[in-house]
Amino acid sequence: MTTTTTAPPARRFRLSWSPRGGSDRLRADRRLGYLLVAPAVVSLLAVTGYPLLYNLWNSFHHENLTDAAQAHTFSGVSNYSKLFSSSDFVSSLTRTVGFMVVSVAFETVVAVGLALVLHKAFKGRGLVRAAVLIPWAVPTVVSALLWKTMFDPRNGFVDYLLGVFHLPGAHTTWLAGEWTSWAAILVADAWKNVPFMAIILLAGLQLIPDDVYEAARIDGASAWQSFRRITLPLLKPALVVALVFRALQAFLIFDVIFIMTGGGPGTTTETLSYFNYHAFLVDTDFGFGGAISISLVVLSLVIAGICTRALRPST
Amino acid sequence: MPALRRRLRWPGWGRVGFYLAVLVVLAVSLFPFYWIVRTSLETSAEFSAGTTSLLPAHLTFSNYTQAFTQADFARPLLNSAIIALATTAVSVFFGSLAGYAMARLRVPSGPILTFILVAGFFPVLAMVGPLFLLYRHLGFLDSIYPLIVTYLVYTLPIATWLLRNFFAQIPPDLEEAALVDGATRLRALWKVVVPVAVPGVFTAAILSFILAWNDFAFALSFLQTPSKFTAPLAIVNLGQTQNAFQVMYNRIDAAVVIVTLPIALLVLLAQRRIVSGLTAGALR
Amino acid sequence: MSAVELDCVAKVYPNGTVAVSELSLSVDDGEFMVLVGPSGCGKTTALRMVAGLEEITSGTIRIGDRTVNQLAPKDRDIAMVFQNYALYPHMTVAANIGFPLQLHGVPKDEIARRVDEAATLLGLEQLVDRKPGQLSGGQRQRVAMGRAIVREPSLFLMDEPLSNLDAKLRVQMRAEVARLQQRVGVTTIYVTHDQTEAMTMGDRVAVMRAGLLEQVDTPQALYDDPDSLFVGAFIGSPSMNLYQARLDISGNASGSIELGGQKLGLPADVLTSRPGLQRYKGRPVVVGIRPEDLSEEDGRSESDGGRLKADVLLVEALGSESLVHFDLGVPIFEVEGTRSAVEDQGDVAPHLAGIGGTARFGPRTTVAVGTAIGLRVGTARLHFFDPADGRAIRD
Ligand SMILES: Nc1ncnc2c1ncn2[C@@H]1O[C@H](COP(=O)(O)OP(=O)(O)O)[C@@H](O)[C@H]1O
Ligand SMILES: [Mg+2]
Numbered sequence: 001m002t003t004t005t006t007a008p009p010a011r012r013f014r015l016s017w018s019p020r021g022g023s024d025r026l027r028a029d030r031r032l033g034y035l036l037v038a039p040a041v042v043s044l045l046a047v048t049g050y051p052l053l054y055n056l057w058n059s060f061h062h063e064n065l066t067d068a069a070q071a072h073t074f075s076g077v078s079n080y081s082k083l084f085s086s087s088d089f090v091s092s093l094t095r096t097v098g099f100m101v102v103s104v105a106f107e108t109v110v111a112v113g114l115a116l117v118l119h120k121a122f123k124g125r126g127l128v129r130a131a132v133l134i135p136w137a138v139p140t141v142v143s144a145l146l147w148k149t150m151f152d153p154r155n156g157f158v159d160y161l162l163g164v165f166h167l168p169g170a171h172t173t174w175l176a177g178e179w180t181s182w183a184a185i186l187v188a189d190a191w192k193n194v195p196f197m198a199i200i201l202l203a204g205l206q207l208i209p210d211d212v213y214e215a216a217r218i219d220g221a222s223a224w225q226s227f228r229r230i231t232l233p234l235l236k237p238a239l240v241v242a243l244v245f246r247a248l249q250a251f252l253i254f255d256v257i258f259i260m261t262g263g264g265p266g267t268t269t270e271t272l273s274y275f276n277y278h279a280f281l282v283d284t285d286f287g288f289g290g291a292i293s294i295s296l297v298v299l300s301l302v303i304a305g306i307c308t309r310a311l312r313p314s315t
Numbered sequence: 316m317p318a319l320r321r322r323l324r325w326p327g328w329g330r331v332g333f334y335l336a337v338l339v340v341l342a343v344s345l346f347p348f349y350w351i352v353r354t355s356l357e358t359s360a361e362f363s364a365g366t367t368s369l370l371p372a373h374l375t376f377s378n379y380t381q382a383f384t385q386a387d388f389a390r391p392l393l394n395s396a397i398i399a400l401a402t403t404a405v406s407v408f409f410g411s412l413a414g415y416a417m418a419r420l421r422v423p424s425g426p427i428l429t430f431i432l433v434a435g436f437f438p439v440l441a442m443v444g445p446l447f448l449l450y451r452h453l454g455f456l457d458s459i460y461p462l463i464v465t466y467l468v469y470t471l472p473i474a475t476w477l478l479r480n481f482f483a484q485i486p487p488d489l490e491e492a493a494l495v496d497g498a499t500r501l502r503a504l505w506k507v508v509v510p511v512a513v514p515g516v517f518t519a520a521i522l523s524f525i526l527a528w529n530d531f532a533f534a535l536s537f538l539q540t541p542s543k544f545t546a547p548l549a550i551v552n553l554g555q556t557q558n559a560f561q562v563m564y565n566r567i568d569a570a571v572v573i574v575t576l577p578i579a580l581l582v583l584l585a586q587r588r589i590v591s592g593l594t595a596g597a598l599r
Numbered sequence: 600m601s602a603v604e605l606d607c608v609a610k611v612y613p614n615g616t617v618a619v620s621e622l623s624l625s626v627d628d629g630e631f632m633v634l635v636g637p638s639g640c641g642k643t644t645a646l647r648m649v650a651g652l653e654e655i656t657s658g659t660i661r662i663g664d665r666t667v668n669q670l671a672p673k674d675r676d677i678a679m680v681f682q683n684y685a686l687y688p689h690m691t692v693a694a695n696i697g698f699p700l701q702l703h704g705v706p707k708d709e710i711a712r713r714v715d716e717a718a719t720l721l722g723l724e725q726l727v728d729r730k731p732g733q734l735s736g737g738q739r740q741r742v743a744m745g746r747a748i749v750r751e752p753s754l755f756l757m758d759e760p761l762s763n764l765d766a767k768l769r770v771q772m773r774a775e776v777a778r779l780q781q782r783v784g785v786t787t788i789y790v791t792h793d794q795t796e797a798m799t800m801g802d803r804v805a806v807m808r809a810g811l812l813e814q815v816d817t818p819q820a821l822y823d824d825p826d827s828l829f830v831g832a833f834i835g836s837p838s839m840n841l842y843q844a845r846l847d848i849s850g851n852a853s854g855s856i857e858l859g860g861q862k863l864g865l866p867a868d869v870l871t872s873r874p875g876l877q878r879y880k881g882r883p884v885v886v887g888i889r890p891e892d893l894s895e896e897d898g899r900s901e902s903d904g905g906r907l908k909a910d911v912l913l914v915e916a917l918g919s920e921s922l923v924h925f926d927l928g929v930p931i932f933e934v935e936g937t938r939s940a941v942e943d944q945g946d947v948a949p950h951l952a953g954i955g956g957t958a959r960f961g962p963r964t965t966v967a968v969g970t971a972i973g974l975r976v977g978t979a980r981l982h983f984f985d986p987a988d989g990r991a992i993r994d
Contacts, residue, residue, distance in 0.1 A: 026421065029420050029421055029500070030420065030421045030422060032416070032420055032500055032501075033416040033417075033420030033421060033422035034416070034422055035416075036412040036413060036415060036416035036420070037412070037413045037416045037417065037422055037427055039408075039409045039412060039413070040409040040410060040412065040413035040431060040471055040475055041413070041427060041430065041431070043409065043464060043467050043471065044430070044431060044434040044467065044468065044471055044472070046464065047434075047442060047446065047464065047465055047467060047468045048434045048437040048442065048468060049434075050445065050449070051437075051441065051442040051444070051445035051446055052437075052441075054444075054445035054448070054449070055441060055444065055445055058444070058445070063448075113336075114340060117333070117336050117337060117340055118340075120333065122333075122334075122337070126586055126587070128337060128340065128341060129586055129590060130582050130583050130586035131340075131341055131344045131345055132340060132344050133582045133586060133589060133590070134344065134345075134348070134575075134578070134579050134582050134583075135344055135347075137525050137529075137578045137579075137581070137582045137589070138529070138574075138575050138578050138579070139528060139529040139530075139531065139546075139547045139574060139578075140529060140531055140547075141529075141531050141547035141548075141550055141551055141571075141574070142547075142550075142571050142574055142575050145351075145550065145551075145554070145564075145567060145568070145571050146347050146348070146350075146351050146568075146571060147347065148562075148564070149350060149351050149354055149564045149567075149568055150347055150350055152562075152564060154365040154366065155354060155362060155365060155366040155564060156366075157346075157347070157350045159366070160366055160367070160369070163367070191343070191347070195344075196593065199590055199593050199594060200593065200594060202590070202594070203593075203594030248436050252438050252439065252440065254439070254440055254532055255531045255532060258531075258535070258551075259531075259551055273438065273439070273440040274440075276438075276440040276441065276443075276444075277440050277443065277532075277536070279444075280440075280443055280444035280447060280536070281443070281444075281447065281536055286444050286445075286447075286448060289444045290444060290445075292441075293438065293440070293441030293444060293445075294441075296438040296440065296441045297437070297438060297441055300436065300438055304436070
C-alpha cells in the first residue's frame with residue numbers, strides 16, 4: 001500500500017493560441033512552402049490542366065484546321081454525338097478494352113512468376129535483375145521495332161524457329177493479319193511491361209516476413225498451399241498497385257501500335273489513343289479530337305476507380 | 316514430418332528447376348537484343364536473302380557507319396540527349412523544391428501530392444491536341460525546347476514523390492542544426508538536405524532520364540524537320556522513309572542498338588537505384 | 600556572451616499537448632544552467648523554443664538585450680548540440696566544424712585557422728579528414744562540441760548530448776564538457792534527465808516537472824533544501840527516504856513523529872527552525888531522510904536525535920561506503936515521475952523498490968542481512984513536506 005501525491009500544482013495558464021493561424025514565422029514557412037511547390041504544380045498544370053480545359057472547350061466548338069470558315073464557332077454537342085455514333089469509336093473502344101483485359105491478365109500471371117524468381121536469393125541475382133530491367137528501360141520504339149524484327153516473315157527469329165523445327169507458319173506475315181498482329185503487339189507490350197510489374201510485386205514479396213512461411217511449413221503446408229494461402233493474399237496491396245498502373249498504361253497504348261501496325265491492317269488494331277492521334281494530327285479536327293480526349297480522361301478515371309474498388313476489400 | 320522429408324529428397328530438382336527458370340528469364344529478356352544486334356551486322360544483300368542461321372555469316376559494321384553518315388543519326392541522338400538531360404535537371408530541381416516543401420514546410424501536402432501523382436496518369440494523347448494548337452500559336456512547333464516542359468508530365472510526378480519520401484526520412488535534426496548554425500531554409504535545403512539525400516536525387520534523376528529518353532508520342536506530334544527529331548522518332552522515320560518493298564531491318568536495327576546502349580549501360584550500373592526507385596514510387 | 604531570460608514562456612503543441620507552462624527562468628551571463636527533469640517534462644521543448652526551432656505559444660524569451668521570439672534560429676547567435684549530434688554525414692569533420700563559419704561568410708583561411716584551433720582543443724587533430732560515419736560515439740560528440748564552440752556564439756544549447764554514450768565515456772565527457780564551458784565562458788543551457796549529470800555539471804540547476812518549473816538553485820541548495828517533495832525525491836542518489844508520518848507536538852516545544860509503529864523524537868530546535876510545522880500538529884506530513892543522515896546505532900551516545908528500529912534487507916558494499924537497504928515496516932512514499940529516473944540509474948535493487956529505505960554506512964559496517972538494527976537519525980537535517988501539495992514545510 002503506497003500513497004501518491006495527487007496532481008501537480010494547479011496551472012494558472014491561459015491559452016493564447018489558435019490552431020491554424022500561427023505566428024509570423026510559421027506563416028513565412030508556409031509561404032515559402034507554397035513558393036517551392038509552385039514550379040512543379042504550375043508546370044504540371046500547364047501540360048495537363050490546360051489541355052484538359054482546352055479539350056473541353058474545343059469539344060463544344062468547330063475546331064477543324066481544314067475548315068477555317070467555321071473555326072471557333074459553337075457546335076453544341078455535335079462532336080459528342082458524332083463520337084458516340086461513330087462505329088470507329090465503338091470498335092476502337094472495344095479493341096482497347098479487350099487488349100487491356102487480355103494483356104493485363106497475361107502480364108500479371110507472368111509477372112508473379114518472374115517476381116518469385118527474382119525474389120529468391122542466388123548468386124548473380126543483381127545481374128539477372130538488371131537484365132530483366134533493360135527491356136523495361138528501353139524506349140517503346142526500341143521494343144516495338146525489336147519485336148517487329150523478331151516477327152519479320154523472312155528474317156525474324158520466330159520465322160527461323162518455325163523453320164528449324166519444320167513447323168507450319170513459316171514465312172507468315174504476322175502483321176498482315178488482325179489476330180496475328182494482336183499477338184505480336186501483345187508479346188512486344190508484355191516483354192516491355194512485365195518487368196515493371198514484377199519489380200512492384202517483388203517489393204511486395206519483400207514485405208512478407210520469412211517466419212510466416214516457416215510457420216506454414218511447420219503447419220504442414222505444401223509449396224502451392226503456402227503460395228495460395230499466404231503469398232497471394234499478402235501480395236494483394238502490391239498487386240493492386242501494379243494492376244492499376246498497368247491497366248491504365250494498357251488502356252492508353254499508342255507507341256507500339258503506331259510503330260508495329262499503324263493501326264492496321266485496315267483499322268483492326270486501332271486503339272482509342274491511336275484514334276485520338278488520328279483525329280488531332282491527321283484529320284486536324286481538334287473539336288472531335290477534344291471529345292475523344294475527354295472520353296479518354298473520363299474512361300481512365302473509371303478504370304482506375306474500378307481497379308481500386310474491385311480489389312480493395314481484403315479477405 | 317513430410318515437409319522435411321520432401322526437402323531432403325528433392326533439393327537437387329528444386330534447384331535445377333529454379334535455375335532453368337532463371338535461364339528462361341535471361342533468354343527471354345536478352346535474346347531479342349542478340350537478334351537485333353545480329354541483324355544489324357548483316358549486309359543488305361544478306362538480309363534480303365533471308366535468315367537461315369543463328370549466327371551471322373560475317374560481320375559488317377556498314378549499317379552503323381551508314382547510320383551516322385547517310386542518315387545523320389548523330390543529330391537526333393544529340394537532340395535526345397539535350398532534351399533528356401534538361402528534363403532530368405528541371406524535374407530534379409522542381410521535384411526537390413516541391414518534395415522538400417511537402418516533407419517539411421507546412422503546406423497541405425495531401426491535395427497537392429494527389430494532383431501531382433494524378434497528373435502522371437493523364438492520357439498523353441489527350442494532351443497532344445491542345446498542346447499542338449498552343450505550340451503552333453506560340454511558334455514552338457518543330458523545336459526541341461518545348462518538349463522539355465512537356466516531358467515533365469512523365470518525370471515530375473515520380474521525381475517529386477521519390478524526393479519527398481527521401482526528404483521525409485532524413486532526421487530533422489540535421490537541418491535544424493544547419494538552421495542554428497546560421498543557414499536559411501533554402502540554404503539548409505541545398506547544403507545539407509539535398510546532399511544527404513543524394514541517393515534519392517540520383518534515383519530520381521535516373522528514372523527521369525529514362526522516361527524522358529523514351530518518349531515517342533510528343534516528338535511525333537510536335538516535330539517536323541528531321542534535324543529536330545529525337546532519336547526514337549528518327550528511328551521510326553528511318554523505317555518509313557525506306558521506299559523498298561521490304562523494310563531493311565538491318566539498317567534500322569543498327570540505330571535501335573545505338574539508342575539502346577546508353578539505357579542498357581545505365582540499367583547495369585544503377586539496377587539497385589532503379590529497383591528501389593520504382594518500388595518506393597509504387598508502394599507506400 | 601549574454602544572459603538569457605525566459606518570461607512566462609509556454610508551449611502548446613498543435614495537438615493540444617501542453618509541453619511547457621509559464622516557465623520563467625533567468626540564466627546569467629556565462630552561467631552553466633542545467634534543465635533537469637524526468638522524460639517528457641518539457642525540457643527539450645523549452646530548449647528548442649530558446650533555439651527558435653519551436654514556435655513560442657506565449658511569453659517572451661530574451662537573449663542578451665534582444666527579444667528573440669520572432670527571430671529565426673540563424674539570427675539568434677546560438678549554437679546547439681543535439682542528442683544525436685546531427686553531424687552532416689556528407690562532410691568531413693573539418694567541414695562540419697567549419698560549416699557555421701562558412702554560413703557566416705568568414706574568410707576561408709580564418710575558417711581553417713579556427714577549425715584547427717577547435718580541433719586541437721578537442722583532441723580531434725587526427726580526425727579532421729574523416730566523415731562522421733567513421734567516428735566513434737565519443738568522437739562524434741566532440742565534433743558536435745567543436746561545431747558549437749567554433750562560432751564563439753553568445754549561447755550554447757545542449758540537449759542530452761551525453762545520453763548516447765556508454766556509461767564510462769559519459770562520466771569522462773561530463774567533466775570535459777564542463778571544463779570546456781568554463782574555458783570558453785559561454786552561457787550554456789544544458790538539458791538532461793540524469794540528476795547526477797545535473798548536479799555535477801551545473802552552476803545552477805532548474806528542475807522541471809510536467810511542463811512546470813519546480814525549483815532553480817545551485818546543486819547544493821537543491822540537495823540541502825528542496826522546495827518540494829518532487830525535487831527532494833528527484834535529486835540525490837541514492838534518493839531521499841520518504842515516509843508518510845503523523846506529527847505530534849506536545850505542549851511546549853519538542854515533538855515527535857509517528858512512523859508506522861515507531862516514535863521518532865524531534866528536539867525543540869527542529870520545530871523552531873521550521874515554524875510551519877506548527878500548522879501540521881496532529882496531522883500527517885511526509886518526512887524525508889537522506890541516506891547519509893541515517894547512521895549505525897553504536898549503543899553509546901544517547902544525546903541528540905532519535906532512533907528507529909529496522910530490519911536489514913540487503914547490504915551493498917561499495918568499497919568507500921556501504922549502502923544498507925532496510926525495512927521500517929512503513930511503505931515508502933512514492934512521488935510520481937521520480938522512481939523510474941532513479942531506477943534508470945540502477946541505484947535501487949528492483950526487488951527492494953517500494954518497500955524500504957536506504958542508509959549510507961561506513962565501509963566497515965558489520966550489519967548482517969536479516970538482523971534488526973538501530974538507526975540513528977540526524978533529526979536536524981530532516982525534510983518535511985505537505986502530503987497534499989508536496990511543498991516543503993519550513994515557515
Ligand atoms: N511535436 C510535438 N507534438 C506534440 N507533442 C509533442 C511534440 N514534441 C513533444 N511533445 C510532447 O510534449 C511533452 C514534452 O516533450 P519534450 O519537451 O520532448 O520532453 P523532454 O525533453 O523533457 O523529454 C511530451 O509530452 C511530448 O510527448
Ligand atoms: Mg528530450
